[in-house]
Amino acid sequence: MGKKLWVVVLGLSLGIASCCKDKAEESSPAPPLPELPATPAAPTAAPVVDSPVKVGGSVMAPWSRTGQLYGGRVTELYGKLAHVHFNDGDQGWALVDRCRPKGIPLPDPSDTCAFPAGAKVKAPWSRNKAMYSGVVGETHGKLALVNFLDGDQGWALCAEMQSR
Numbered sequence: 001m002g003k004k005l006w007v008v009v010l011g012l013s014l015g016i017a018s019c020c021k022d023k024a025e026e027s028s029p030a031p032p033l034p035e036l037p038a039t040p041a042a043p044t045a046a047p048v049v050d051s052p053v054k055v056g057g058s059v060m061a062p063w064s065r066t067g068q069l070y071g072g073r074v075t076e077l078y079g080k081l082a083h084v085h086f087n088d089g090d091q092g093w094a095l096v097d098r099c100r101p102k103g104i105p106l107p108d109p110s111d112t113c114a115f116p117a118g119a120k121v122k123a124p125w126s127r128n129k130a131m132y133s134g135v136v137g138e139t140h141g142k143l144a145l146v147n148f149l150d151g152d153q154g155w156a157l158c159a160e161m162q163s164r
Helices: 003-018
Strands: 058-062 069-078 081-086 091-095 120-125 130-140 143-148 153-155
Touching: 058 081, 058 091, 069 091, 091 153, 120 143, 120 153, 130 153
Parallel strands: none
Antiparallel strands: 058 069, 069 081, 081 091, 120 130, 130 143, 143 153
8 A cells, every 4th residue: 555545544543443532532642643664566577478379279289209290279388388189189298389389488387296207107198098107207397207118208297197
């Protein structure tokens, strides 16, 4: 609140309180209003990155180890990743800077994965969510890049993974 508004609010509250005083207290002068320090300016929000990759937008995104681009629609942006529902019904995570149009990553997420790099896990793959064995390559917030034993790799939600 601004300085003037504080003075008005404080003055109103003193006026309301004075209606209930004893007659003996009325004769004493009201204490002077304290000088309120200027309120600091509100912090400015971090600049919003205007990325061409947006939730709901159509993209060409890489799928699997080949890196070949396939059409789909972005359903979520999460740090450096975009969750894409591909036109063939598959879905997965792709790096936004590898999508077309090329996206600009958001700040790193603050949540963490329970599986460190190098952990042996079973993780879901593709739309059927079947669990396959692999090793965590890297983590990014709630997601881990899993290097599956058959040579594929993909991002998986840490909450859906199991230790093996």
